[in-house]
Amino acid sequence: MDAVEPSPHDPAKAYIAVLRYQLGDPKPFIYKTENYGKSWKLLTDGKNGIPLDYPTRVVREDPVRQGLLFAGTEYGVFVSMDDGGSWKSFQQNLPVTPITDMKIHRGDVVLSTMGRAFWILDNISPLRQTDLEGGQPQLLKPQDAVRFRMPSGSWGSHMPEYPEPGVHLDYILPEASDQPLKLEIRNAEGQVLTAYSSDTIPSPESEVVRDMGTNFTEFLVTESLTNQKGLNRFRWDMSHAGPWNKSDTRRYRNGPMAKPGTYTAVLTVGKVSSSQTFELKIDPRVLEAGVSEQDIDAQVALQLKVRDKVSETLQMQDKIEKEIETLEAEKRTQTQEARLELLKETLSKIKTEEGIYMQPMLADQWRYLYFMLNQADQLPGKDAVD
Numbered sequence: 001m002d003a004v005e006p007s008p009h010d011p012a013k014a015y016i017a018v019l020r021y022q023l024g025d026p027k028p029f030i031y032k033t034e035n036y037g038k039s040w041k042l043l044t045d046g047k048n049g050i051p052l053d054y055p056t057r058v059v060r061e062d063p064v065r066q067g068l069l070f071a072g073t074e075y076g077v078f079v080s081m082d083d084g085g086s087w088k089s090f091q092q093n094l095p096v097t098p099i100t101d102m103k104i105h106r107g108d109v110v111l112s113t114m115g116r117a118f119w120i121l122d123n124i125s126p127l128r129q130t131d132l133e134g135g136q137p138q139l140l141k142p143q144d145a146v147r148f149r150m151p152s153g154s155w156g157s158h159m160p161e162y163p164e165p166g167v168h169l170d171y172i173l174p175e176a177s178d179q180p181l182k183l184e185i186r187n188a189e190g191q192v193l194t195a196y197s198s199d200t201i202p203s204p205e206s207e208v209v210r211d212m213g214t215n216f217t218e219f220l221v222t223e224s225l226t227n228q229k230g231l232n233r234f235r236w237d238m239s240h241a242g243p244w245n246k247s248d249t250r251r252y253r254n255g256p257m258a259k260p261g262t263y264t265a266v267l268t269v270g271k272v273s274s275s276q277t278f279e280l281k282i283d284p285r286v287l288e289a290g291v292s293e294q295d296i297d298a299q300v301a302l303q304l305k306v307r308d309k310v311s312e313t314l315q316m317q318d319k320i321e322k323e324i325e326t327l328e329a330e331k332r333t334q335t336q337e338a339r340l341e342l343l344k345e346t347l348s349k350i351k352t353e354e355g356i357y358m359q360p361m362l363a364d365q366w367r368y369l370y371f372m373l374n375q376a377d378q379l380p381g382k383d384a385v386d
Contacts, residue, residue: 003058003101009066012036015043015084021055021074028056030071032084043080044071049087050078060102065128070109072099077111081127094119107143122163126170126231137177139267139274140170147238147260148283149376166235167278169265176229182268183225185236188261194241194252196234198225220252236265238280240304243370244311246318256303256374259296286377295379302380303373310366317350317363 007013014037018029028044028051046052055074062068067083070090077099079090098114109121129140145167169183180199184192197219220241226232240255260282266275282293320343327340352364360368373380 002056003060005059005061007061007066008063009061010034015059015061015069016040017056017059017071019055019057026053026055026074028052028054028071028073030056030059030084041084043069043084044087048085049080049089057098057100058102060104062104062124062128064107068127070102070104072102072111074098077102077109079127092121094121123168125168126233130172135174137174137267137269137272137274138172139265139276140172141276142167142169142265142278144279144281145238146283147257147280148285149257164235164237166237167263167265167280169234169236169267169276171232171234171267171274173227173229173232173269176227177269179270180219181225181227182219183234184266184268185258186264186266187258188263193258193263194236194239194255195219196225197221198223198227218252240307243307244314246314256300256307259300260293283377291377291379296377299373299378299380302385303370306366306370306373310363310370313350313363313366317347320347320350 002019003015003017005015005017007015013032013034015033016031018031020027020029027046030043030050031040032043033040044050044056050056050071050073056071057074058072060070062070067081069080069084071078071080071087075096075098076094077090078087080087094111095113099111100114101112103110104124107123107125109124111119111121113119123143125143126140130138145165148165150162150165177198180197180201182198182201183196185194186192195218198221200221201219218241225234239257241252242255243252245251245253258280260280262277262279264275264277266273282296286296324340324343324347327336327343332340348361350362352358352361369384373384
């Protein structure tokens with residue numbers, strides 16, 4: 001026997017994986033007992049998913065969902081959602097390699113392999129909730145997430161490639177939708193922090209703009225909100241919508257990180273909506289550093305005020321530049337000449353002049369303050385508030 005797996009759900013149940021290929025027998029052998037070992041049932045007959053020439057090294061049962069099994073074979077990973085009744089390949093991007101051991105740890109599957117080091121499959125919560133088949137679009141319950149920032153490191157340095165921080169939102173589509181998918185992230189008060197779309201939304205919704213003071217209603221078009229039959233995954237980066245930007249591709253991105261609390265994700269496919277709540281938890285290292293949740297609340301409140309000032313200033317700059325361009329392209333009366341000079345003078349106070357070490361004007365001053373407030377979790381200083 002290569003592995004013995006007592007069931008974490010039933011003391012009478014256990015699984016074993018037997019490896020016999022060194023004896024000239026390449027068949028897979030995974031057995032299950034439900035009566036303390038008095039009798040055993042073969043779960044790998046070569047016809048229910050694991051091929052007859054795939055030797056098995058290890059089997060593990062999920063500690064959360066009973067009957068969710070993972071098998072490590074000579075040629076990769078298989079999963080069973082019906083306690084070994086049937087198996088499906090669960091290779092994802094894992095190379096074809098022998099799996100020597102497996103452990104389910106904090107909702108991830110950790111694999112040791114023969115010659116390919118350790119691999120980790122992040123977040124198996126979708127497998128714990130569903131059989132991946134259903135008649136309606138379904139947003140699955142996400143795991144609660146720790147609110148943390150990635151270390152920036154020095155420019156050009158080689159950093160380990162950790163998964164980016166965020167909340168994984170998994171959803172199932174019975175068929176690819178012929179309409180754009182919409183995803184909203186709402187806070188505990190029901191306000192929309194940010195919203196995404198898988199494609200451009202037709203009028204009149206595309207003409208809806210954001211109320212800077214209370215809500216966000218313009219949808220950011222992103223390819224990450226995939227529209228494929230079956231299981232899809234979207235990572236929310238835990239941030240609000242960012243400041244307005246003249247560029248459509250950058251508009252409303254790079255927002256402040258949301259404060260700890262309860263949030264709701266709402267997925268809409270056609271006329272069908274599905275919602276799930278989750279928690280953003282404060283990074284325990286931030287608490288140990290002496291930063292309280294109240295400090296972060298105050299920081300985010302100020303960040304949102306500054307974000308809106310950045311938007312207001314950039315929109316004002318864009319409006320003035322367009323009016324200047326219109327006036328310069330036509331013959332002007334004396335009144336229009338005076339108007340043009342006034343606009344240029346006003347623009348010079350908003351937009352920093354091109355060159356080296358030029359005095360930063362209003363737009364850049366707001367953007368600098370916004371950037372500084374977004375760098376770490378901390379109570380803003382008096383100078384920033386002033």
